[in-house]
Amino acid sequence: MQCQFWKVGEHQNLFMANLIVLKSEEQQRLSKLKKEDRREDLISILPNAILQHILSFLPTKDIIRTSILCKRWKNLWTSISNIDLWDSIDITKSDYLKRRASFLDSVERILLQHDDSNIERLRLSFKMPVNPTHVYSWISVAIKHNIRKLDVSLPLGCIYSLPCDLFTCESLTELRLYMACFFNPSLIHWPNLKELHLSQVTIFNRSSTQFFSSIPLLQNLVLVNCEWENIRRLSISVPNLRCLIFKQCSDPEDLLDCEIVVRVSNLVYLNCISNFSVNLLVSAC
Amino acid sequence: MSSSTELTEKKVFLLKSLDGVIFEVEESVAVQLEVIRELIEGDCARPFISLYNVTSEILALVIEYCKHHAETCSGGTSATIADEDLKTFDNEFMNVDENILLELCSAADYLDIKSLFELTCRTLASLIKDRTIIEVRKMFNVENDFSVVEEKAVRKEFAWAFK
Structure with a gap:
């Protein structure tokens, strides 16, 4: 009109x-x-995009539970962008093994049946031992879905391997790995990574200068008990770095002669606990 | 100076609801509806804007929400006080029955009011959280169209989530 x-x-x-x-x-x-x-039923007639946005405010377990509301809801979980899975299974309970298998089976389903949409954030935080092959395939799924924030925390006692694609994953903005694993790629390229937390990680055949130059936008760095193979001088030279937490409390023998040089110009927070000398140079990089 | 500002005629727009009720809203309120803002900028908001899919009951609530947000943000109070005030208002505003909440959510999506859309989605999620499936079905009148066998199969697939 x-x-x-x-x-x-x-x-x-x-x-x-x-x-x-x-x-x-x-x-x-x-x-x-x-x-x-x-x-x-006024909720089920809402378009998928709205229902998925409502679901995005729920914990992953609650999202999965909505799949039995009715057929309309059955597969909505396949496009959730924030996946947060942790185990809370009591090891002293008699059905521990059964519950553990059921949990791991669900993790596998949630990741492998995810639709074509991107995964914004994946957090896997397990106290239970997990098969390294599974961890490898779960991280691969996240990379294929252009993961932005990846946070994996696994118990000690096992060395995990990482897919090569992780080291060139351009979508990554935050990476937190609390797991014994090796960094031994031919190339590292994280152009958008701003936050990096590594614990129990061993970095091979790479000078620290080379390593940090692959992460130009890095702002927050946490290194806890990481090993730098064949490195005597650990140089952390990152122009945009604002927060640095460095803890090296493990067996210092390998690093006895090591020296750490930190070159920063924008640092606002520093927390350093170390068994060896740290040379802090606050200067333009 | 101040009296001349007060005398300046405020620009108003007319919004017509699905059931034909016309609401007069000031520009500061109208521009919060992204869809309307685009029409205003294109000078296409005359003589009135028909919103065929929003009832007068819901449109009145939407306008109340936008008006309060516009007034609080331009009221000259400090950002912290304004934030607190909006939080209190939002909490009270969400104290409506589930069907109104769903219609508000739909309207916020259609009219492209981001803050109201986030608020309604978050509130709807909080209604689902920590409730059993039977309670959620009852609350939103969701009819369970799974057969017993089908439901059992879904539950079995994700046994972890249903324990």
């Missing part, structure tokens, strides 16, 4: 207004239905 008031040539605006009218016809029908029966 109101089109007659518009000036000729405002195609874009006309299009927008028409869009509202077109969308409205269907909505009008829905609203009519709503009025006729207030006891109708």
